[in-house]
Amino acid sequence: MKDILFDLNDIRIEISFKSFDELRLILDFYQRNDLYKINIPCKNLIKKDFLLNSIKISREEFPDIEIIPHFSILHEFKRNRNNTQDSFVNFIKIVKHLGCKEVLLVSGSKRRSTLDSVSSLSLLKDNLLFHNNDISIGVAFNPYLPSLLFDEEILRLEKKLQSGVVSSIWIQFGTDYQLLENRIQILKSIILSTMKHNSTKKNIRLFGSILIPSKQFLTRFMFRPWKGVYCSKEFLGSVENANKVVIKLLKTYKQYKIYPIIETNSSSKANLTSLKNILRH
Secondary structure, three states, X not given: OOOOOOOHHHOEEEOOOOOHHHHHHHHHHHHHOOOOEEEEOOEOOEOHHHHHHHHHHHHHHOOOOEEEEEEEHHHHOOOOHHHHHHHHHHHHHHHHHOOOOEEEEEOOOOOOOOOOHHHHHHHHOOOHHHOOOOOEEEEEEOOOOOHHHHHHHHHHHHXXXXXXXXXXXXXXXXXXXXXXXXXXXXXXXXXXXXXHHOOOOOOOEEEEEEOOOOHHHHHHHHHOOOOOOEOOXXXXXXXXXXXXXXXXXXXXXXXXXXXXXEOOOOOOHHHHHHHHHHHOO
């Protein structure tokens, strides 16, 4: 009998689309399959007015689906630091009004020198928007970085948590599950320390990225790797090997109460079946 690593109700799914009609088709597919936790990223074409209108459509036409939108400082940058920060605050107000409870803030693949997620969060400290705890911020974290870069990542995370508005940490995808386990211990100790120094802060939830392997995806990744995503030769060698690695990652996530977010397309019956097979290993 197979173990159930995660129930479908426990996972989140990041979607990608190029039009409002495509967005509607994807959300309708997930709703028909009882999947109600969706993330809308801020990248490629999905940004600015198109992003905001996508969130509006999602909330108004699919009210049962819980949406967590992303805000990328790289993709939403408006000429200078102040304009961009004002735009972010306005974004939070709009999505809060639409019924979103959380926003995932990311610097983007190319960090801006004048404003990034750390400095943006420091500017949000004590903002009245967060006084009722009805909206909060999620932040990204990469446990797979080489030692010196990882030390910097830890310092950045500590500064993000000190803002007092962070309620979730979103772990980057990688394939070194042994390194992941070691660095989860470091992450947990930082969270514990933050909770001790901020008694009003509720428990910080953890989410971990998962990529469901396919031959097409592995081939694309080998020729055009994603920045900051560390994948082993074993993982890229075959779908069978990649599946084994993903299952080990999911087991680690389950052990440490980290909920998966699926970043590869799963909006077809075949893709959803692959996802279910991985989750019920």
